[in-house]
Amino acid sequence: MSRALFRSALLAGAILTPTLARAVPPSATDTGAIVYTPADFARFAPRTALDMLNQLPGFTIRSEDGGRGLGQATENVLINGQRVANKSGGAIDELQRTNAASVERIELVDAARLGIAGLSGQVANVVLKAEKKGQGQFEWKPQIRAHYAYPRIINGSASWSDKAGPFDYKLSVQTQGGRGAFGGPITITDGAGNVIERRSERFRALSELPRFAATTKIDGWGSSEGNVTLAYTPYWTHSDITDRRVRADGDNRTRFTKQRQSNGSVFDANADYSFALGPGRLKVIGVHKFDHEPTDTVQTTRFDSGRPDEGVRFFRLARISETIGRAEYDWKIGRNSFQLSLERADNRLDQRGRLSLLDPAGNFVEQEFPGGSGIVQERRYESLLTFSRALSPKLDVQLVGGGEISKLKRVDGNLPARKFFRPKGSLTLGWRPSAPWDVSLKFNRKVGQISFYDFLSQPRLAEDRQNSGNPDLVPPQSWEAELEVGRKLGPWGQTRLRAFRHWITDIIDIIPIGEDGDGVGNLPRASETGFEWTSTFTLDPMGFKGAKLDTGLFVQRTRVRDPLTGDLRPISGSQKLGINVGLRHDIPGSKWAWGVSANHNVSARDYYLNEIGHGWEGPWFDEWFVENKDVAGLKVRATVVNLSNARHRNDRLVYAGRRNVSPLLFRQQNNQLIGPIFMLSVQGSF
Incomplete structure (x- = not known):
């Protein structure tokens, strides 16, 4: 672990051990589980079970990682104490289609108590009531971008749950597509820095x-x-x-x-x-x-x-x-x-x-x-x-x-x-050494997943690149150590710190194939070291009634030996830094809420054999919303994203041959407009 990363971990650990209130929330049980009832979420006016889950203080939802088969669980959400073992969204998808009125309680429990292989740290168990009568819910989420993109008007979901004899059933439809767009200048320079080409590009995509x-x-x-x-x-x-x-x-x-x-x-x-x-x-x-x-x-x-x-x-x-x-x-x-x-x-x-x-x-x-x-x-x-x-x-x-x-x-x-x-x-x-604390330590031997597409040749026309197929590809394997520490801060909220170290063999990366080809393959060894710190701070004790602050910090250092130079470098495209900050204020005595959030992410460069690229968007994405929880029985939220003008950026170095022995052929630099994104959400029940 680098000195800077070590100092960051020490700072997070110091902040994690405040001497604020030592009181255990009144919903804590003798088993160490923390129980939240629907009353705890009333001020958010949730319409789905997932709306409740998203407001759990200090809890980070982790979806299934799409790994091999069903295997060990990775989604840290259960329904009625059971893992939802499928390949189609798991418990999170099911809760998105479940009416909030069906939730009896949500329990935060330590994974080691559950007997479910693969889980560690804190797990949310959503306990649902038995269906007594039919109930439905819907959400309409249109989206419009100011520049380039197609509008998205037909977007949302609807579901109906009911009971017939011994059968509980649920019917649903949900749109999962999206829109994407950016445009603007691209500058191409030669190895000496002279401009040899200027481009004006427009990209737009839609999916239904x-x-x-x-x-x-x-x-x-x-x-x-x-x-x-x-x-x-x-x-x-x-x-x-x-x-x-x-x-x-x-x-x-x-x-x-x-x-x-x-x-x-x-x-x-x-x-x-x-x-x-x-x-x-x-x-x-x-x-x-x-x-x-x-x-x-x-x-x-x-x-x-x-x-x-x-x-x-x-x-x-x-x-x-x-x-x-x-x-x-x-x-x-x-x-x-x-x-x-x-x-x-x-x-x-x-x-x-x-x-x-x-x-x-x-x-x-x-x-x-x-x-x-x-x-x-x-x-x-x-x-x-x-x-x-x-x-x-x-x-x-x-x-x-x-x-x-x-x-x-x-x-x-x-x-x-x-x-x-x-x-x-x-x-x-x-x-659980004492009431405010919980600690989880996990050592894991994991086998990763591979994409069968990488066994065959896949031309990348937009990037002018040909990825050769690799029939010798094997899944990566890793030894993993993770330490997770959580502390409840009484009326101030709670905070959690997860530190990890992964030792990987047969890491998936770009390798030489044949005399001059390249494609996805395995490199012998790699490592990942970092920490993730998430917190929810309730601001009522300082006089800001109805407000809370959610924060997240992710820091990671990865290392793999480059197949051309033999030098240690980051794993291609791996995340190095992530910062998320969000403020929500539910105005007491009213049906109104407002909020603002911002996130910043930094990733490593992508290393190919003839080029090095770095694509990102930012530096910061901001989001602003205002919400009314009862507009003729509907919950309505208006959101605008990217008022700070985050842009699409790319810095691409292309060499005349193998990058370790060939001169720079050209450099491509993108600095392109994304623009603001306007969204509306209308939720209701029937």
């Missing part, structure tokens, strides 16, 4: 992803129960980049890059059923997800001189599937809790890629492109045994051990299938 879902909960015989979720998401996306290029040599031109995804769709089904069996309880889970993803990218260049247009087209039809079967058996012996899990996962990518070039007659002619098509599949078996025990009223331990066996292959290639055995496991300690 309506998700239709139906969820059913079944109360079976005895204590058995089951859940079934079916979801279908058709989608349409497209993006356009238009840039005018004025060159020093007079060979001016205009380039158009268009990407379309039409008639794409995702279907996913999740089902689970649990019942008493012998001394314990068995839960069986089935998951299937299928993505039909056609992508058409066309790039053409028109010359002022009148010479024939140049162009390239890449069409990719991808079919992606994942099927998971999992069984979990839980039982207790005295104060000891056990869980044995068995899982099988089948993943498959079938990609058909076609590369075409524009001929002088204006027709696209298909080229030989064998690296752009193929089938990649993996079959994996995993088994884990979890042991949990309360060693004392203040100390809990959880131990997880097991491993996975996998078989990975290119079905249509001539390379033999590769087989792997990878151990997995973790040790978690949860300690």
